[in-house]
Amino acid sequence: MFKFPKYTFIAFTAISCLTGLNAAHAQQHNMSKQYQKPDDQAVQQKLDQWQDLKFGLFMHWGTYSEWGVVESWSICPEDEGWTQRKGPHGATYDGYKKAYENLQTTFNPVKFDPDKWVKAAKFAGMKYMIFTTKHHDGFSMFDTKQTDYKITDSKTPFSKNPKANVTKEIFNSFRKENFMIGAYFSKPDWHSPEYWWPYFPPKDRNVNYDPEKYPEHWQKFKDFTYNQIEELMTGYGKVDILWLDGGWVRPKNTIDTAIDWQRGIKFNQDIDMPKIAGMARKNQPGLIVVDRTVSGQYENYTTPEQEVPATPLSNPWETCMTMGNSWSYVPGDHYKSTHDIVQLLVKVVSRGGNLLMNIGPGPDGDWADEAYDRLNGIGNWMKINGEGIYNSRSVAPYSAGDIYYTKNKDHNRIYAFVLTKQEKVDLPASLKIPLNDIKKVKKVTLLGSAQKVKWKDSADGIELSIPASFNQIGLKQAACFAIDY
Structure with missing residues (x-):
C-alpha cells in the first residue's frame, strides 16, 4: 500500500480503536481534493454498479510474507524509521535488498486454494475483490514476460505448481462466483533497473534519476509498465477495476505542494496514463481506473485509507482497511472483531462509500484462522441485514x-x-x-x-x-x- 511520511487529514472520524496505531500511521493516505467524473459512459455505468456492491476483499500477498514484514517497504531507504531492516542481512542496505530479493528462491505457498477464499468471501457478503498483482518491490504475482522476477520463474519453487500463475487462478475463481475483478498494480517498481537505475543509489521511494535528463531510461520504464498492464488486460479474462498504487509516479504538473509527501517528488514521473488507460479500456470496455491521488479522468473513485469520512463525499469512494493491523501477513497479527468490522461496514455505507477489507495470505498460501472466523461472523449478520447495505446510498x-x-x-x-x-x-x-x-x-x-x-x-x-x-x-x-x- 501507500505510505506517506507526513500527511493531512480531510475530516475523518477517529477509529483508532478499530485499527492498530502503528499500521495506521505508517499507511496514511490523503485523498485528492478534486474529483472529475469520467467522460466514458461505460465507465459511469460500471461505477454505478460498483457502488451497489458495498463490500469487497483486498489481498496483499508477495514474497514479503515469508519474513512477515510490511510489504515492500523495508527495501525503501527513506522508510527505515518505521520498518527497520532486521536480522543477519540488515547490516548493509545492499545485503538486505539482495536477501529480500532472494526470497523468490524459497517462495512456495503450497496451501494456495483460491476456491477456499472465494467460498469464505462470498458467505461474508463480499461482492468484489482487488488482488496485488505487483507491489512496489516489483515481484510479479502473474506470468509476465517483461521480467524473471515473478512467481512463475523457474527460480521460484512454486513455479512447478499447476496453479503457479496465482493472479489468473484467483481471478478465475472469484469471477466464477460473479465477483467484480480488480487488479492492484504498483506504478513504481523498485526492482526495475529503469526505475532504480543501478548507476545511482536509491535515496527514497522515487525514481533515482531525472527522467528528463535520461529520457531513454524513462521511456524503457514507461514501455515496461505499459506492457505489464497490457498483459493483465489481455490474458486474465474480464477485469473490472485497475487499481493503481504509488501516487508519487505522476506528471509534475499534478503535484500538490500543499501536501507534504508530494513536495518530496522532485522529478516529472509521467508514465502516460492516457495511453495506458486507452489500451486498457480498449481491451476491457468500461474499466474503472483508480490512479490514486492523481485527480482527473483516471481516478474514477477515491480511496481513503484506514479511515472513514465523517460526512458523505460527493464522489464515488472506497475505504480500504486492514482486517488485522498490517496490510500483509505478520505472524500473530491482531484481527478486528466481527463486531467492529460489521459496525465499520455500516458506518462506511452510511456515508455512501464501499468498504474494501484486506486480508494478507501467509507464506503457505492460506489465511489465518481468525480471518475465516471473522468472515463467517460477518456473513451470519449479512444474511439478516444485507438488504440495508447493498444497493444503498447515503x-x-x-x-x-x-x-x-x-x-x-x-x-x-x-x-x-x-x-x-x-x-x-x-x-x-x-x-x-x-x-x-x-x-x-x-x-x-x-x-x-x-x-x-x-x-x-x-x-x-x-x-x-x-x-x-x-x-x-x-x-x-x-x-x-x-x-x-
Missing part, C-alpha cells in the same frame, strides 16, 4: 448517536442501523429514530423478525415501541429497522 441525517442510516436507491425505504457496544443487541423498550423530511411513515419492520413494529410520530422523526421478544431472537453487532414511507 441519506440525511446520516447518523444520530448510535443510529446510522442508509436508503434503498430504488425505493422509498430507509434503513436505520442501531449499533451496540456489546456483541449481543439489547434494544430499549422505546427507541427514538430521527428522520429528515419524511412526511408520512407507512411501515416499520425489524430485519430478522416477522413481528410488526409499532411507532408514533415524534418531533423530529418517529418513536418505536420495542417488543421484549426482539431481544430474544439472537441479534448481534447491530439491529436494522426498515422504514417505508
Whole structure:
C-alpha cells in the first residue's frame, strides 16, 4: 500500500480503536481534493454498479510474507524509521535488498486454494475483490514476460505448481462466483533497473534519476509498465477495476505542494496514463481506473485509507482497511472483531462509500484462522441485514448517536442501523429514530423478525415501541429497522 511520511487529514472520524496505531500511521493516505467524473459512459455505468456492491476483499500477498514484514517497504531507504531492516542481512542496505530479493528462491505457498477464499468471501457478503498483482518491490504475482522476477520463474519453487500463475487462478475463481475483478498494480517498481537505475543509489521511494535528463531510461520504464498492464488486460479474462498504487509516479504538473509527501517528488514521473488507460479500456470496455491521488479522468473513485469520512463525499469512494493491523501477513497479527468490522461496514455505507477489507495470505498460501472466523461472523449478520447495505446510498441525517442510516436507491425505504457496544443487541423498550423530511411513515419492520413494529410520530422523526421478544431472537453487532414511507 501507500505510505506517506507526513500527511493531512480531510475530516475523518477517529477509529483508532478499530485499527492498530502503528499500521495506521505508517499507511496514511490523503485523498485528492478534486474529483472529475469520467467522460466514458461505460465507465459511469460500471461505477454505478460498483457502488451497489458495498463490500469487497483486498489481498496483499508477495514474497514479503515469508519474513512477515510490511510489504515492500523495508527495501525503501527513506522508510527505515518505521520498518527497520532486521536480522543477519540488515547490516548493509545492499545485503538486505539482495536477501529480500532472494526470497523468490524459497517462495512456495503450497496451501494456495483460491476456491477456499472465494467460498469464505462470498458467505461474508463480499461482492468484489482487488488482488496485488505487483507491489512496489516489483515481484510479479502473474506470468509476465517483461521480467524473471515473478512467481512463475523457474527460480521460484512454486513455479512447478499447476496453479503457479496465482493472479489468473484467483481471478478465475472469484469471477466464477460473479465477483467484480480488480487488479492492484504498483506504478513504481523498485526492482526495475529503469526505475532504480543501478548507476545511482536509491535515496527514497522515487525514481533515482531525472527522467528528463535520461529520457531513454524513462521511456524503457514507461514501455515496461505499459506492457505489464497490457498483459493483465489481455490474458486474465474480464477485469473490472485497475487499481493503481504509488501516487508519487505522476506528471509534475499534478503535484500538490500543499501536501507534504508530494513536495518530496522532485522529478516529472509521467508514465502516460492516457495511453495506458486507452489500451486498457480498449481491451476491457468500461474499466474503472483508480490512479490514486492523481485527480482527473483516471481516478474514477477515491480511496481513503484506514479511515472513514465523517460526512458523505460527493464522489464515488472506497475505504480500504486492514482486517488485522498490517496490510500483509505478520505472524500473530491482531484481527478486528466481527463486531467492529460489521459496525465499520455500516458506518462506511452510511456515508455512501464501499468498504474494501484486506486480508494478507501467509507464506503457505492460506489465511489465518481468525480471518475465516471473522468472515463467517460477518456473513451470519449479512444474511439478516444485507438488504440495508447493498444497493444503498447515503441519506440525511446520516447518523444520530448510535443510529446510522442508509436508503434503498430504488425505493422509498430507509434503513436505520442501531449499533451496540456489546456483541449481543439489547434494544430499549422505546427507541427514538430521527428522520429528515419524511412526511408520512407507512411501515416499520425489524430485519430478522416477522413481528410488526409499532411507532408514533415524534418531533423530529418517529418513536418505536420495542417488543421484549426482539431481544430474544439472537441479534448481534447491530439491529436494522426498515422504514417505508
